[in-house]
Amino acid sequence: MNKKRIAFYIVFFSLFLVCSVFAQSILVSSDKEFEKKVLTIPYAFYNEAYGAAAGFVYGVTGAPQKQSVVVVSAVAGTEGSYALFLLERNIQVPFIKRLFIDTDLVLSEYGNLEVYADGHPGFTHERAGSNESDQDNFIEGDGSDQYIRLKLKYLLPLGHGKNEIIPTQVLDRGLLKSGEVGATSWNPLESGRTYLESRIYVRNQEVKSDFLEEEKDKTHAVELSLYRDNTDLPINPSKGSSLRLRFCRDWGGSGSSAPWTVLDGEFSKYLSLGESEKFRQRDVALNFWTADTLTWNDAHDEDGMNVFHRPPPYAGASLGGIFRMRGFASSRFHDKAAIYYAAEYRMTPKWNPFDDIGWVKKYLDIAWWQWVPFVEVGRVAPSWSMSELHSSMKWDVGFGIRAMAKGLVVRVDTAVSKEEFGVQMMVGHPFPF
Secondary structure (H helix, E strand, O other): OOOOEEEEEOOOOOHHHOOOOOOOOEEEOOOOOOOOEEEEEEEEEEEOOOEEEEEEEEEEEOOOOOOOEEEEEEEEEOOOOEEEEEEEEEEEOOOOOOEEEEEEEEEEEEEEEEEOOOOOHHHOOOOOOOOOOOOOOOEEEEEEEEEEEEEEEEEOOOHHHOOOOOOEEEEEOOEEEEOOOOOOOOOOOOOOEEEEEEEEEEEEEEEEEOOOOOEEEEEEEEEEEEEEEEEOOOOOOOOEEEEEEEEEEEOOOOOOOOOEEEEEEEEEEEEEEEOOOOEEEEEEEEEEEEEEEOOOOOEEEEOOEEEEOOOOOOOOEEEOOOOOOOOOOOOOEEEOEEEEEEEEEEEEEOOOHHHHOHHHHHHOOEEEEEEEEEEEEEEEEOOOOHHHHOOOOEEEEEEEEEEEEOOEEEEEEEEEOOOEEEEEEEEOOOOOO
16 A cells, blocks of 8 residues: 555644753743743644544643743543643752753553554565665554653753853843853853753553554663753754764663664754844754664574564654654654754744734734744664665655744644655754754
8 A cells, every 4th residue: 555644743742752952041031021931722633543632731831940841731532542741841950950850751542553663464574664664564553652751961060051050041022132051152161051961761652453463662761961052042043053962771671672772963053044124033953863773783582582682663763753754654764773964944034923813912922933944864774884874865845834832832844755744733843852
C-alpha cells in the first residue's frame, strides 16, 4: 500500500518529546512590571488514533517561581485513546541557587499506535526504519506509552551566568527590548550561559499487533550533557548560537529491552536581518544535529537469541516527527547513525490582527505572530560515515505560523515530503531539541 497519511500532532499532544528551550529568565513588559500569565485552551480534533477527541490545556508562566513554566493537558477520544501530560521547566532548587529541575510526565493509551519496528510479514528482508525502508513497513495496534524524564541543570559561573543566576529580560510586545543573556561574544567566559546537565529517562512503549503478539520497547537511560546557550533571548532567539554535546547510556537493568550507548551533538545559529517596512523582526535560524550509537553491533545471548545493544526506535539516531524531519511520521527513520540540517526564515509582521479581536486578546494575549518557511534534510545510516550520511538524503519543506501566547511560543507547522503531508501544533520552536 502506497498511501499518503496526514499526521496531526495537536497542541501539547506530544509534550513527552518536548525539549524546546524555555527562558530561564523573568520576562517582564516594557513597564518592567512582572505578571504571571495563565493560558487555558479547550480543543477538539479527529484522527485515526483518537477518533473524535477533545482535550484541555492549562499553562502558566511565572509560577510557582517567576522564571518557571508549568503545563498540564488531558485528552480522550472515541477510539479508547487517552493521554495525560505534565511539563515543568526551570524550578530552582532551594539552597542550591544554580541548580534547576525540568520534569516531563506522560501516561497514554492508544487505540491505534504505529511503530516503525520489525515484524511486518510483508517486509521480512528489510529492516524497518532504515533509510531505504518502505513507508508501510511498520506494525500497528492497540498500544500504550508511559514516559518520565527528570533533568537537573547546573548553571556554571561563566559569561552572563557568572553574576546573574536568574536574569530579568524586558520585552516590547514579546520581542527583546533589553536584558540580553548572550550573543555579545563567542567567548564562553564572557557571553552566554553554560550548563552541566544530567537527565534520568524512563519510557515504556507497548504495541499489540496482528503481526506480533506484543512489541515492547522499554528503556531506563541516563543522559549527561554540556549545554551552552549563547542567544539573546532563549525563548525566541534573533542572534547568537547554542551548542549541546550529550552522552546517553542505558545499562540494560530494570527491565530495559537492551543496554545501549549513544553520543550526539547539536548546534544552532541565529542571524538577525533586522527590521523592514512590514516586519518587526526577521531572522534566519539554522540547525545541525548528528548522532552515533556506539554499541550498535554489540550483542549478548538471551534464551538462545541475540539481543543487540540498540536503543528503541524513538531514541538514539532517529528522524521523523515534531522536531526533526517534520514531513515524516514519528521515528520514521532510525539506525546506528544520523545527520540532520534545518533552515528557517522567521518573519514577525508589524501587523498583529489579534490585537483587534477582544476575546483573543483577553484569553490568549498574542504578543506577536510569525511566518516561517523552512527546509530540512537528513538521513540515517548503518555507520557514521560522512559520505554515506550525505548520499540519498531525505528532505521536506514546510511553512509554519507561530505566536507568543501568554508568554509561551506556540507553533502550527505544515510540512510535505515524498511520503506524507503533516500538520503539527506544538509548543516552542523545533530547535534546539
